[in-house]
Amino acid sequence: MNGHQVVGDNVRRVDGVKLVTGAPAFTDDVHIHGMLYGKILASPHAHARIVRIDTSKARALPGVHAVLTYRDVPRVPHTTAGQAWPEPSPYDTYLLDSKVRFVGDRVAAVAAETRSIAERAIRLIEVEYDVLPPVLEIEDAMAPGAPVIHDEPDSTKIYDRTRNIAGHLLREIGNADEGFREADLILEREFRTHRQQHAMMEPHVTICWLDTDNRLVIRTSTQVPYHCRRQVAMILELPVSRVHVIKPRIGGGFGGKQEMLLEDICGALTLAARRPVKIEYTREEEFYMARSRHPQILRMKMGVKRDGTVLASHLRVLATTGAYGSHSTTVQGNTGSKVLPLYRAPHMRFECDVVYTTMPVAGAFRGYGCPQGFFAQETLVDEIAGQLGIDPVDFHHANIIRLGDIDRLSAQLGEGKEGLPRVIRSCGLPQCIDRAAAAIDWPKKHAARPGRGRLRRGVGMACTMQGSGIAGLDWASAFMKMNEDGSFYLQVGASDVGAGADTVLSQIAAETLGVTLDKVIITSGDTDITPFDVGAYASSTTIISGGAVKKAAAKVRAQVLEVASKLLDQPPDKLECGDNQVFTKCECRRSVSMGEIALHSLYREKFQIMDGASHFNTDSPPPFCATFAEVEVDTETGQVRVLHLATAVDPGTAINPQLAEGQVEGAVTQGMGYALTEELLLDGAGRPRNANFMDYKIFSAKDMPKLTTILVETEEPLGPYGAKSISEVPINGPAPAIANAIYHAVGVRIRKLPIRPEDVLKVLREKRTETAE
């Protein structure tokens, strides 16, 4: 028990009933009179110039109302990354361009009366391409003589366009070389990670129309309504005041919707056709025309003393952002700043190049650079601990960041610029390790000798951390007003994308006001109605938006008490809120209901009880996570089956523990997919090979191992009611924990993701050959 009434309670989701009854709550759940269907002509080439484009036949097709090519739209360099202004991502993208840079890049767009007419119109557009050599390997991008992907002169913020380098980072604390000189053991390994796709169940969909004031309304599946409004206004050369973005219920985002992806082209078609237009990605388009996780090649080096003390770490990353630099330096910056400081090494160096290739565009994806980094670091640490004969559990306990520590690497690696140092004010990681270890029966299973049969079992672990909002940058606001029945209207710019933000924010408001949850009615994510919020990303909503809600609710409570003091004839400081009423603190316990206070205020005092607040933090408190996996490896087929995944997370306070558990379980499931099955594959020409759910395998209910979810609650001073965040951090652990468990089971190290049966079998055979020799 935490002494709270609503915070910490497993209340049902405030949007739950409409979701289980199928009420029309999502972007596409509307019929708009006269709506047209938009369709994008996608490039069939990985790299080409459009020499000639003839749209006359498409325009002549009955039912077609608009056809757009690069000649018809403003040319405004921008990034699609939904980030705070000024975005740190390069401005290298255009609404439509005369050059295409990946298979799936926009060539043209049409709007027509039916979907089939739109599809026919697309096929009638004649395009002559000057096909250019593609860049389909990360290592080739910077090679001398490599084709320059962004040779256009008007793109900005590209680190070195002539070498296809979108972004470059080099940061050091201490002196890594010196640290390595003092080390008794140094290991350096190369790791490779791949292209995972968000595969949220609702594909990207946008509907635009002109309202009766001729303003552009954008109803869209976005995590970032405010960034989207600003970006669309800039790209379509409209004043921000002429754009209205509405975020309805969203069918999952996971970072894929932290991106202005369809809104600009849908808006352009709407302006051209003067009719409402909808564009929706098909599932196939979603796989390669939306975003994915940045593939990386990581070289990780660590130096330790004989007793296991970590002295120095050095991580070099070569990553690709694909054709456009959306989230390029910021994702990769996280690979260093959120990963290396997990250990208290005095010396750390992080170097990174993010290169353009003519492949699908990478972007924000739950974990935001950390899954790659932790896969390398935690796999390497397991190897180091093994060589030193130290139990990985003990190795972690001895070296992990702890309460009161200052993470100085974060100060060097902010969101595209210098950041702020992180002070650890809450840390439940040691308890996370111990409780997840106990859940999987670690001491017994880790000590067990590997079997000799065909099926062999092993256990592995990993520790990870993340952030809670971007320090000094993410901010949010909230507004509340009181209604006549004593209920409160809560308006937040925060974007619930399915994780439960509306519920958690309502709980924070209800707790602060001393009312039951049904007395809070929330509207979120509508740029005309709700105040500003950067949006749902960087694990920021609970701590940042929640902080704004708590402040706004506290201000409103003060007004409530002011009015109540007149009714109860007691000064406000002698009054308390609770149980939907205000009562005197004295023994007489006289009370007045919230409804009476509201009526009195509105009709006697002629005063609307209402207030708003803004909130940001100068620090990003990390949530912590320990992941333990038990696997079974089939030595004949290389098949890896996860038997049990135990995850313990320190989210600060869990405002709604059941929702928090749901975040953990969803994240580890995506993390397992990342580890074992999910990879968007391209052929030799850069075309997608598996853009469907049959060939791109995400876990189903039947494939799941046993999941154990443990919340280790701490009290974070910077968070509302002690909350930090939870939704990202658990995705980082499964890949390294599973790789380490495979080593424990069969004695081979896997350093490439996803861990496919054929790769496991190959290294098993190599090992057998070595042993035989």
Next chain:
Amino acid sequence: MKTMRLRLTVNGHEKHWEIAPGDLLLDVLRREGYFGVKRGCESGECGACTVLLNGRSVNSCMVFAAHAEGSEVLTIEGLADGNRLDPLQEAFLDRGAVQCGFCTPGMILGAKALLDRHPDAGEAQVREAMAGHLCRCTGYRKVVEAVLDVSTHGRKNHNHRAGGKR
């Protein structure tokens, strides 16, 4: 365009609709305002568009609307009895089995089809039946718990309810 008349029962109400011969049941239902039928992949892989066709769970993106002639269709909109939710809907809410809610209508109808035939379905049966319903949010644990809460097998064997204060 050629059209044909379709007669069917949706959620207990008789309907007469004009359709094109190639129209998919998914598109026709959405066109007629049954937005609880979700478009997730249009290739029968994700289960978001699940409806019950004569009590059988089908992906409505894989069924021509014409094929539903004379049939009884149940969509998620027809499951609750007025304001009284179906036990499966209640269980999904109590267990926190709903996150974004996009797969939820299909999940609930898939579970209903299972429990209508096997009221005592155990965990393995539930997982097998739910395997055709992809969810990217939950990790399925709470979904399976919710379905087991409603199955007689589940009620016998694990009858602790989620929800409430710690």
